[in-house]
Amino acid sequence: MGRGSHLADETKTPRTERGRKTLRKLLDAAAVEFGEKGFHEASISSITQAAGVALGTFYTYYDSKDAIFRALVRDMSESVKVTARDGIAGIADPLEIERAALQAFLRFAGEHKEIYRIIDEAEFVDPESYRSHYETVAERIAERLAAGGRAGAFRAGLGETEAWALMGMNVFLGLRYAIWAREGDPAPDEVAGAANAMLARGISRPR
Amino acid sequence: MGRGSHLADETKTPRTERGRKTLRKLLDAAAVEFGEKGFHEASISSITQAAGVALGTFYTYYDSKDAIFRALVRDMSESVKVTARDGIAGIADPLEIERAALQAFLRFAGEHKEIYRIIDEAEFVDPESYRSHYETVAERIAERLAAGGRAGAFRAGLGETEAWALMGMNVFLGLRYAIWAREGDPAPDEVAGAANAMLARGISRPR
Amino acid sequence: MGRGSHLADETKTPRTERGRKTLRKLLDAAAVEFGEKGFHEASISSITQAAGVALGTFYTYYDSKDAIFRALVRDMSESVKVTARDGIAGIADPLEIERAALQAFLRFAGEHKEIYRIIDEAEFVDPESYRSHYETVAERIAERLAAGGRAGAFRAGLGETEAWALMGMNVFLGLRYAIWAREGDPAPDEVAGAANAMLARGISRPR
Amino acid sequence: MGRGSHLADETKTPRTERGRKTLRKLLDAAAVEFGEKGFHEASISSITQAAGVALGTFYTYYDSKDAIFRALVRDMSESVKVTARDGIAGIADPLEIERAALQAFLRFAGEHKEIYRIIDEAEFVDPESYRSHYETVAERIAERLAAGGRAGAFRAGLGETEAWALMGMNVFLGLRYAIWAREGDPAPDEVAGAANAMLARGISRPR
DNA sequence: CATGAATGAGAGTTCATTCAT
């Protein structure tokens, strides 16, 4: 919450309906601009033009270019996590959960390359946002692995659960490139095969 | 070769000893500046100041800021590959090769964070360089996996060797963060443990 | 119209009164700077300083140094043509028209050396503007000669009307130097004498 | 002579055969570069590269970029005058002389556009050279007109001989554009027709 | 006489940010 309120300070909350609309237009336009051009090539001017508002209007809502970028990363981080959560909702079997998570993630990544363009560029623009996102994601995976371990689904003593979570997360992340490379091909599910196999062998308890 | 000579065109080869020294000073300074500040925060002026030469001297050797960045990425890509090659030289057993490669890589990454800061930022500054580097690395790993498969050391029918190589590479890459996080701690070998275990389970042939 | 609107794109039209004033200050200052120092010696910085605005303000209105130069040439080309048109308004006799045109032109040139400094340097800075101006002027003269020919005032069959127009225009243009040489001397009308004589003999119908 | 020696100071006279060759290569290259790109676009570096010598060698022979430009204009001015002189050598009849001069000039201009590109740009680069050239040319024409007048070939009392010379010269100069416009067309003689007619009517004595 | 590396002032241009309306 400490950080939450800190970041919130940078975004002025609109009090009118008109204001809310303007804020949304700005965020949407920024997502497109940052996603397509990257942080440095995108300019406040290009964002406001795309949003259809005047240049100065930007500063009614954000203190700086960095601020809107941070807000965007936070938003996207949230939507990534929501997608993951929804993708595994209602599933009980730990290994099945991992499979579903992988599938949901790959589908999402394939459809939202811009989101990852932005989150990943944050490593160089606002490292704190970047770290925050991926640390949270890794923690959630670690929690699932720990739960699976307790449930006896995964190898006893996965040992360094965090290390396994980190590795697992990066297996996921690396596969995005395979998916992006074959853009247009609508079947990321296929790619998931090898990853599932690796996961299964890597973490599941031998019967 | 084509690209090699193409890129080389951007760097003027000095004809005197003095020139060679200046070029080296520039490259070294650029590595430090880009590594510490990132591409956009570093300026030609800061680089030349760090190198102890006049601003204009930069343009005696490089056509642009982009050009020296590309040259740098290429150099670093080379040193990464050389390190990997050296780290596995003389080893015969395929699984042992992977273990050695992992260890060499982790040690190198721990000691040369700047190099990866630069190579990874290339994703946003000069995507071609970035792709070129990681594709080459993935290809080498794929070749080793294929060789290991033929030698009977790895599971018969790893299937999509490229997918496995990609995953393996990303497991490696992800672990860099674990190592960087505990900076000062001189034992990346420990981190390698979990990774080795995963690799072993993931790819090695069950006895 | 095509070109007109094309060029216009380079100049941002101000939406406020303040903006209009700034734009005018910039154009005026640019006219003085280019006129006195020439295109290459004049700098954006010197122009904005003379205009009393900040350096960056320039780029609110023009895309580049070339752009304002082109705009200036176009403006001046226009004022030259307007002067010529006004100078012959209401005159009916073709030969008299030429005399009046010559006189108006010489007076104008004597009073606005800077304008010609700029238009003429355009030959080397923006050849298209240069050509456009002088071609238009030559065409107007050719039209007058053709009309005079039809009216029987000029020699039957001036033949290559364009060639005669070109020569006539250049007789005019050359005389500017005579006028500029005797700067301060307020009587360009005297110089017009010889030119009138030449014109008369050259083109008018022998009685 | 005063000026002659002044300019000479800027060009170092080579003492060896090798030096003479280098000087010539520089002048030739400069003529091409200035002629094609104009003074400001051409650089010492481009000139020395075209000449096949090292950058520093330039300053062995010329004090500055301006200096070689001036030397070039002087050389070209000379060749223009020589061409005119040769073109009328041996002709006695004054009107015939003018016709021959016109023809020689037009042929020369058609074949040496670069020369005029350079001489004319001198108006903005080194006005003194420019003035010097065209004043000399105008003087020569004026001398011929005066001689023709004394010989009774031209109208008694051409009056302001200088004005007539100036006009005549500019008729010539303007016609260059007509010739350059139809580049490739090898018959400038045709263009000379109208000019000859104008000259004849303008200056020749009515029989 | 020739070389080519080194210099640094200066140019054009960009853009995040401010502010009066």
Add this chain to the structure above:
DNA sequence: TATGAATGAACTCTCATTCAT
């Protein structure tokens, strides 16, 4: 709340000129 003109520091890049070898 919205506007868009104004700002000016900062940046990349050029190039005439110098000089040690």
